Amino acid sequence: MAESGPPEIAPLERRVTQETINRYAEASGDFNPIHVDPEFARGSPFGGTIAHGMLVLAHVSDAMTAAFGRRWWQGGRLKVRFKGPARSGSTLSVAARPARSGERWEYAVAVTSGDETVVSGTAEVPPD
Amino acid sequence: MGADSRPSLAQLPRGHRFSPVSFRLSAGDARRYLEAVQDGNSAYFDDEGDLAWTPPMAAAAFTLKAVMDQARLPSGSLHAAQELEFRRPIPIDSQLAASAAVAQRSEMRGMAISVVEFEVSLSGTDEVAVIGRSTVMAPLEEESVG
Numbered sequence: 691m692a693e694s695g696p697p698e699i700a701p702l703e704r705r706v707t708q709e710t711i712n713r714y715a716e717a718s719g720d721f722n723p724i725h726v727d728p729e730f731a732r733g734s735p736f737g738g739t740i741a742h743g744m745l746v747l748a749h750v751s752d753a754m755t756a757a758f759g760r761r762w763w764q765g766g767r768l769k770v771r772f773k774g775p776a777r778s779g780s781t782l783s784v785a786a787r788p789a790r791s792g793e794r795w796e797y798a799v800a801v802t803s804g805d806e807t808v809v810s811g812t813a814e815v816p817p818d
Numbered sequence: 819m820g821a822d823s824r825p826s827l828a829q830l831p832r833g834h835r836f837s838p839v840s841f842r843l844s845a846g847d848a849r850r851y852l853e854a855v856q857d858g859n860s861a862y863f864d865d866e867g868d869l870a871w872t873p874p875m876a877a878a879a880f881t882l883k884a885v886m887d888q889a890r891l892p893s894g895s896l897h898a899a900q901e902l903e904f905r906r907p908i909p910i911d912s913q914l915a916a917s918a919a920v921a922q923r924s925e926m927r928g929m930a931i932s933v934v935e936f937e938v939s940l941s942g943t944d945e946v947a948v949i950g951r952s953t954v955m956a957p958l959e960e961e962s963v964g
Contacts, residue, residue, distance in 0.1 A: 717854035743897040744879040748855035759861040
């Protein structure tokens with residue numbers, strides 16, 4: 691019988707708006723002005739507000755939870771770099787593609803906004 | 819308004835231990851979090867439809883916030899990288915205890931690159947639920963904000 695490898699993971703899209711950023715700030719307690727103060731953020735290198743890094747990672751975890759349920763919480767690993775900002779007004783595409791199977795299933799993770807990479811890295815989960 | 823007496827993250831040496839953090843995520847907190855991140859997974863709920871499990875990303879995010887609040891983040895600081903390991907599911911409304919330390923520190927082009935490692939456990943046990951490793955770049959010279 692052939693060994694099953696890491697399954698495909700359904701990609702997802704999430705819209706970043708000032709409203710969603712503010713809602714995350716309320717829920718997490720993180721009111722860093724780069725996220726919630728458009729006037730402050732206009733003067734920053736980003737030119738506008740950006741989503742929290744942990745908000746963006748929550749979308750990756752969402753996709754992994756959808757695929758693996760609680761198994762993602764019992765040995766799941768994420769290792770990512772934040773490559774670019776998730777700007778208010780943008781749409782994020784979250785993808786995790788099977789990369790390697792073995793003792794652990796490994797996925798190449800990417801969160802993009804149009805042609806810009808926001809997050810890149812890997813996710814691992816214990817196999818069945 | 820009094821001056822902020824917290825040390826700048828950029829100045830904290832390798833080995834600096836943050837004060838331990840303790841918190842509880844209620845069902846209300848978890849629900850607000852799940853709505854905020856638009857996570858509609860049913861895995862968090864029991865067969866009766868009640869929230870039964872704390873989103874592990876919420877535990878990680880709350881811990882990182884509580885730890886970083888112990889230091890000043892200079893204007894221009896960036897969250898550069900993140901590693902997370904989820905070890906065990908966290909029952910909803912669990913009392914959580916977290917510890918954190920600066921595991922690595924280096925300097926490059928006027929920026930301090932700090933790696934903060936944290937561990938979240940079920941309070942009163944040695945059951946580790948989440949391990950994290952956050953890389954933050956912070957300017958060595960501060961601009962005053964406000």
